[in-house]
Amino acid sequence: MKAKIVxxxxxxxxxxxxxxxQNALALMGYTGVGAVHxxxxxxxxxxxxxxxxxxRQIAEACHKILSNPVIEDYRFEIE
Amino acid sequence: MKAKIVxxxxxxxxxxxxxxxQNALALMGYTGVGAVHxxxxxxxxxxxxxxxxxxRQIAEACHKILSNPVIEDYRFEIE
Structure with a gap:
């Protein structure tokens, strides 16, 4: 199995x-680019x-170690 | 539209x-964790x-600016 976490x-x-x-893309001439995350x-x-x-383990690990839940969101899928 | 690039x-x-x-997860007691990318x-x-x-624009931007094609792969989808 593989967990894919964003x-x-x-x-x-x-x-x-x-x-x-976003600024770099605009400067390089890419038009139509809005917000970049x-x-x-x-x-x-x-x-x-x-x-x-x-x-369950991955959700816990995401919350405790892999992300900073104060400023970050996470989502994951297991395949 | 939104482009999601990995x-x-x-x-x-x-x-x-x-x-x-990978080492951190193992030390924190998560078993069954293999390679992490x-x-x-x-x-x-x-x-x-x-x-x-x-x-086409996103593919070009990925290749030229957003990734280093020597050491990185990219994939994207437009939704």
């Missing part, structure tokens, strides 16, 4: 990295077979 | 950040209406 800054939080990418992507290979258990 | 290190490239997360996630809001055009 961690993004919350909408209300300033995202200077996203703003920088930059986050993290994690792929975790899981050796267990119990999908529910894995899902 | 940039990951190529499999052959050393991923110290992923290895660190850490990449970037970008969400770009697009104001145009032409999906094919947007797709």
């Amino acid at each position: 961690i993004t800054p919350k909408k209300a939080v300033l995202d200077p990295q996203g703003k920088t990418v 930059v986050g993290k992507y994690l792929e975790i290979e899981l050796t267990g077979a119990d999908k529910d258990m894995a899902s | 940039i990951t290190p190529k499999k052959a490239v050393l991923d110290p950040q992923g290895k660190t997360v 850490v990449g970037k996630y970008l969400e770009i809001e697009l104001t145009g209406a032409d999906k094919d055009m947007a797709s």
